[in-house]
Amino acid sequence: MRWYGRMVGVLLALTVAWVGAVATAKGGPRLPRQITLCWTPPDITGVFKTATDFFEKAAAEARQHGLNVQIISRAPAAHTEFATQVAIIEDFIQRRCNVIAISPIEVEVIIPAIRKANAARIPVIIVNLLEPIRGVEVASYIGFDNTVAAMVSAYSLVDYFGGPGVLGAGPRVNVRPDQYLDLQWWQSLYRNFQDRTSIRANVAVIEGIAGGFFSTARVNGFRKVISAFPNVRILDIKPADWNREKGRKVAEDYLTRWPTGLDAIWAASNEMGLGAMLAAEAVGRLERAQEGPKLGDEKVAVFTNDVTPESTARISEGKIVAETHHGFPEWGWYGTKFGVMLALGQRVPKIFDIRPRTVYQGNHQLFYPNPKLEPIDWEAIKRAAR
Numbered sequence: 001m002r003w004y005g006r007m008v009g010v011l012l013a014l015t016v017a018w019v020g021a022v023a024t025a026k027g028g029p030r031l032p033r034q035i036t037l038c039w040t041p042p043d044i045t046g047v048f049k050t051a052t053d054f055f056e057k058a059a060a061e062a063r064q065h066g067l068n069v070q071i072i073s074r075a076p077a078a079h080t081e082f083a084t085q086v087a088i089i090e091d092f093i094q095r096r097c098n099v100i101a102i103s104p105i106e107v108e109v110i111i112p113a114i115r116k117a118n119a120a121r122i123p124v125i126i127v128n129l130l131e132p133i134r135g136v137e138v139a140s141y142i143g144f145d146n147t148v149a150a151m152v153s154a155y156s157l158v159d160y161f162g163g164p165g166v167l168g169a170g171p172r173v174n175v176r177p178d179q180y181l182d183l184q185w186w187q188s189l190y191r192n193f194q195d196r197t198s199i200r201a202n203v204a205v206i207e208g209i210a211g212g213f214f215s216t217a218r219v220n221g222f223r224k225v226i227s228a229f230p231n232v233r234i235l236d237i238k239p240a241d242w243n244r245e246k247g248r249k250v251a252e253d254y255l256t257r258w259p260t261g262l263d264a265i266w267a268a269s270n271e272m273g274l275g276a277m278l279a280a281e282a283v284g285r286l287e288r289a290q291e292g293p294k295l296g297d298e299k300v301a302v303f304t305n306d307v308t309p310e311s312t313a314r315i316s317e318g319k320i321v322a323e324t325h326h327g328f329p330e331w332g333w334y335g336t337k338f339g340v341m342l343a344l345g346q347r348v349p350k351i352f353d354i355r356p357r358t359v360y361q362g363n364h365q366l367f368y369p370n371p372k373l374e375p376i377d378w379e380a381i382k383r384a385a386r
Contacts, residue, residue, distance in 0.1 A: 001217070010268070011353065015316045017208045030064070030385075031344075031385060032068075032343065032344075032380065033068060033380060034068045034069075034070055035067065035068065035069045035070070035098050035099075035126050035339070035340055035343045035344075036072060036095070036097050036098050036099075037059070037069060037070070037071050037072070037097065037098065037099050037101060037336060037339040037340070037343075038071075038072045038086045038092040038095065038097035038099070038100050038101070039052065039055055039056070039071060039072070039073045039074075039100075039101040039102075039335065039362060040073070040074055040075060040085055040089060040092070040100075040101070040102055040103070041073075041075045041103045042075065042076065042079050042085065042103055042104070042242075043075055043076055043077065043078055043079045043242070044075045044077065045079075045242075045244070045271050046105065046270070046271070046308045046309070046310050046311075047269070047270050047306050047308055047328060048328075049308075050070075050308050050309065050328040050329065050332075051103070051127070051269040051328040051329070051331040051332045051335075052073050052269070052332060053329075053332065053371075054328070054329045054330075054331070054332025054333045054336075055071045055073065055101075055321075055331075055332035055333075055335055055336050056071055056073075056332070057332070057333070057334050058335075058336035058337060058376065059071050059336050061378065062336065062340060062376075062378050064380060065378035065382065066382065067340060067378060067381075067382065069336065069339075069340055070360030071336070072095070072097065074088045074091075074092075075088075076088070076105070078103060078211070078241075078243070079208075079241055079242040079243060080105070080209065080309075080313075081105070082105055082106060082109045082240055085102075085104070085105050085109070085110065085111060086109060086110060086112070086113045086185070089110060089113035089114075089116075089117065090091050090113055090116060090278025091295035092117075092122075093113075093117050093120050093122060095117055096120075096122070097122060098122070098123075098339070098343040099122065099123045099124075099125060099139075099339040099340075099342050099343055100117055100122055100123070100124050100125070100126065100187075101124075101125040101126075101127055101272050101335045102114075102125070102126055102127065102337060103126075103127040103128040103129075103331070104126065104128070104129070104208070106212050106213055106214075107129070107213050108213075109135055111133065111135060111136055111151050114133070114136040114137075114138070115136055118136060118137045123139040123176070123339075123342040123343075124136075124137070124138050124139060125138070125139055125140045125141075125335055125338055125339060125342075126138050126140070126141050126142070126143070127141075127142045127143055127331045127335055128142075128144075128214075128326075128331065129141055129143045129146075130143050130144065130145050130351055130353060131145075138336070139342055139348060139350075140338050140342075140348045140349055140350060140351075140352060141350065141352065142330070142331055142334050142335055142338070142352045142354070142381055143272075143326075143327075143331070143352075143354060144326055144327060144353065144355065144356050145217075145353070146213075146214050146217035146218050146221065146229060146355045147157070147217045147218070147220055147221035147224070147357075148183050148221060148355075148356055149218065149221065149305055149324050149326060149356035150217070150218040150219065150220070150221030150222040150268065150305065150324075151183055151186075151221040151222070151224055151225050152181075152182065152183050152186060152324045152357065152358055153179055153221075153266060153303055153304070153305055153322070153323075153324045153358075154221070154222045154224070154225035154226050154266075155183075155186035155187075155189075155190065155225055155358075156186075156228075156303060156321070156324070156358045156360070157201065157203065157232075157264060157266060157321075158190075158199055158225065158226075158229055158232065158305050159322075160264075160289075160293055160301060160303075160321055160322065161199050161200060161201040161232070161263065161264070161293050161295075162198055162199040162200070162293075163190065163193065163199050163229075164189055164190070165186075165189060166181070166358075166360060166362055167289070167321065167322060167360060168292055169293060170199075170275060170307050173189060173302075175362075177362070177363060178363070178366060179363070180355070180357050181357045181358035181363075182356060182357045182358075183246070183355070183356070186358075192372075196228060196229050196230065197229075197230055197231055198231075199229050199231060199232060200231040200232065200295055201231075201232050201233070201263040201264055201293070201295065202233050202235050202258070202261055202262055202263045202264070203226070203233065203234050203235065203263065203264045203266055204234075204235050204236050204237075204238075204251075204254040204262060204264075204265050204266075205219065205222065205234055205236070205237040205238075205260070205265075205266050205267075205268070206237075206238060206239075206240050206247050206250050206251065206265065206266070206267040206268065206272045206273075206275075206276060207219050207237055207238070207239050207240070207268050208239060208241065208242045208268050208269055208272070209239060209241055209242065210239040211226060215239065215268060217367075218268040218305065219237060219243065219268065222266060222268075230256060233246075235254075235258065235262065235337070236254065236257075238250045238253070238254075240267075240272045240275070242269050242271055242272060243271060243272065243275075244271040244272065244274055244275040245275060246272070246275070247267055247269075247273065247274070247275030247276055248273075248275030248276065248278055248279045249269060249275075249279075250275075250276075251265055251275060251276035251279035251280065252266075252279045255279060255283060255285060255300065257281060259298060260296060260297060261296055263293065263295055263296075263300065263301065264300060264301045264302070264303060265280070265300055265301075265302050265303070266303045266304065267302070267303075267304040267305070268304075268305055269304065269305055269306055270304055270305065270306030270307065270308055270311050270323065271306075273303070273305070273306075273311070273320065273323070274304075274310065274311060274314070274320075275301055276302050276304075277302045277314060277319050277320055278383045280300045280302060281319065285293060285298050285299055285300050286300065286302070286319060287299035287300055287301040287302075287321075288297070288317075288318035288319060289301075289315075289318035289319075289320075289321040289322075289360070289361055290318045290361070291318075299327075301321045302320050302321060303320070303321055303322050303323070304320060304323050304324075305323060305324045305326065305356075306323065306324070306326050307323050307324070307325040307326065307328070307356065307359050307367055307368075308328065308330070308368070309369060311367040312364050312367050312368040314358065315359060315360060315361060315364045316361060316364050316365075318361060321360065322358055322359065322360045323358075323359050323360075324356045324357070324359070325355075325356060325357050325358075325359050325367060326354065326356055327354030329371045329373060330354045330373065331354075333373050333374075333376070334352055337376050337381075338352075340381060341381055341384075344381065344382075344384070344385040344386060345385065345386030346381070346384055346385070346386065
């Protein structure tokens, strides 16, 4: 089988070279023999595997159109291995990757490595961030506002515990199946809502890395919304380093401290949220979305952020009430598209905002297993090559 794989690779390379030669002979753009896009996420959990899968899917589609796009993906083993991610980026620079895509563990840590990529004239794409990083050149930011994402999560929790919306026992709002439940939609819904004291819940929060950029932004966004509802109380906030097992242990501590009267857990990421769900389920205290809120009892509703195939399945079962979508398929899909465009000398959007939105039982089927993504016109990209 090895000789067969090598033969396929040789034939693909020859085909791409032939296409480039023909295009040059006809006065068209000369295409490179290979475009290598190097991608480093913060870890290898389901969240970032989803993004990686769509980097690969977009690259496979590009190859069908005569662009030999190869993805090299490397990730630290854990979301706290800062030095490992820096080393990966530096290795990508040594490899002379055409483009480097990074989802940083923390922003400040990778700045020196980005400067090295800038010095080597390798374009950099930052994923999972919209805020420009000072002092470095970044070709494109693909992602979402982390504060906004947490605000969307907070509104879904408020909705479940009595506010207007699509969840819980509060006033129901009719929405289309494909309605984009983003921050603008939620803020418009609550702009004239007066009875804020009627919404009651005791909430425990699981954050990521304490003091880190992403964790701080999400906790601040969550607080920003919750603070407008005086009877929604945050009982405690503890970090779990974006890790499922640590999230489970933090949730177990919360469940032990509050055998009753803990109404919800909001986890700032999918992995930690799945850990919280498992902890509550293990002791028979997981509240299912279809049951609706029962304040003051032993049941606990789980809310979280990210959205992956695994968590979408749990949403469909009601085990996670609501989750905020951050666009992991979009990260890979547009990351590959923009990476190829940069390698071919084309302009790409400086900021590409994937607006966070609420996923719940009523719309989960829109996200996985077949998320709706904008088609990529690879032929137009080839024609525009410089």
